[in-house]
Amino acid sequence: MTVDIVIKNGLTVLPSGITQSNIVIDKGKIIGIVKSNEPKADRVIDAAGKVVLPGMVDMHVHLRDPGFPERENFESGTRAAAAGGVTTVIDMPNTVPATVTLKAFNEKKSIVGKKSLVDFGFIGGAGEVPQKDIREVSEAGATAFKSFLIARFKELAASDYTLLKHMELLGELDKPLLVHAESGVLVDKFMEEAVAAGRTDPMAHCEFRPPICEIEATMRCVTLAAETDVHLHICHMTAAGAVDIVEWAQAMGQNVTGETSTNYLLFTQDTMKERGPYAKVDPPLRTKDDQLRLWEALNDGTIGVLASDHAPYTKEEKERGFDNIYDAPSGGVVIETTLPLMLDAVNNDKISLERLVEVFSTNPAQMNGLYPRKGDIMLGADADIVICDMDKAFHIKGENLQTIQKITPYEDMKGKGMPVMTLVRGEVIFEDGQVIGKPGYGSFQMPLE
C-alpha cells in the first residue's frame, strides 16, 4: 500500500517519551508510528536532526474576527499560527458581536471558517450572560467559557453572584470556566491613585496594578469554585501569590488549573522601561521573583497550560502609550513567536521538550475536549505535526511576521529553535519559511463528549 506521507528519522515526542521514529500518515490521520519497515509514501519527509512534535494547541487567542479587521482577522492570525507551529487555535469570545449567543456563535463559525488555515475552536462568554444562552452555546460546541472580573468587558464581566451561578452551571455542563482574574474594584481604585499622582509613564502600569489585584481575584474564584463542581482555569497567571493559591487549591483536591504566557516567563517589569507600551499587558509584568515562581510552577505542574494570549492592536493604538501609558491598550502580537521562544528556553534548560509539549499541546487539547484527536502523536490522532530545528537561530523582527501588525513586544530578540514545517491533518501548511496553507482549510473543532 502507498500512504500519503511518512515523516522519517525525526526525534519524536510521543506520550511515552522521546524516540527516533517514523510517522505514517494517511487521509489526515496518524496510522503508524514505526522504527522501520514503513510503507511507501507519496511524500517522504526526512526529519533527520530535527524534533517532531504534535502541533501546538493555543487555547488563548484573540484573532479579532469578527469586529476588529484593522487589528487582525482569522486568515492573518492563522497564517501566523501556521508559521508558529500552532495547528489549533481556540478563540476568545470578546469579538463583535461577543460570542455569547447561539446566533453570534454560528455567525462567527461561518465567517472565520472561510478564512482559517488551521483548525479552530471557540470559547463562549460567561460573564453576565443568561444561562439559557450559555447552554445553547455549549451545545453548539464551545470548548470552554470565559469570565472577566473587570468591568472593561461589558457582558463578559461577572458579579460574584453570577460567577458562582455560572460555575454551578458549567460544572453541570462539564465545561471549564476560564477567568481573567483581576479585581475590578482594586484595579479601578489603584488607577485613580496613579492619575492623582500624575503618573503616565510605562512603569505606572505595573506599580499601580499590584499583584494583590490578581491574588485577591484568584482567591475569590477558588473560594466560589469550591462550592461547585466546575473546572476553574486561571488565565495568564503572573504573580507568585496567585500561584501559591492555585497550588493550595490543587492540594485540597479542587479542579483548578493555571495558565501563563511567554510575556510573563521572559519579561519582568523592567521590560516596561525598555519597551514601553509594546510590552503592556494585563495583568502587568511583574518582578524577577514572580518570574522564577512561574517557571517553577510550569515545570512542577501547578501551571498546566502555556498559551500565547495573542491580542493584536495597531501600531497607532499601541504607540499612544508613549505619551501616556494608560492610552495604550494591553496585549500584543505573540502567536508566531511563542513556540520559537519556548524552544529557545528548552535549549537553555528552562523546560524539557516533553513538558513543553504537555503544556502547549496535550493539556490544552484535553482541557478543551479535543483529546485524543489533538494534543499528542499517537495512532488514530489527527496528523497535526510540527517539525522543529533546535539549532536554527531566530532574530525576531515585526516586519517579518505573518500577522497584519508589524509590531511585536519581542522586537530584536534572538534565540535558537524554530518550527520548520507544520502539518494540519496531513496537509503541509508551512514549509521553508513560507506559509502555503489555504484559507478555509481549517475546520471547526467540536469538543468530544
Ligand SMILES: [Zn+2]
Ligand atoms: Zn486574553
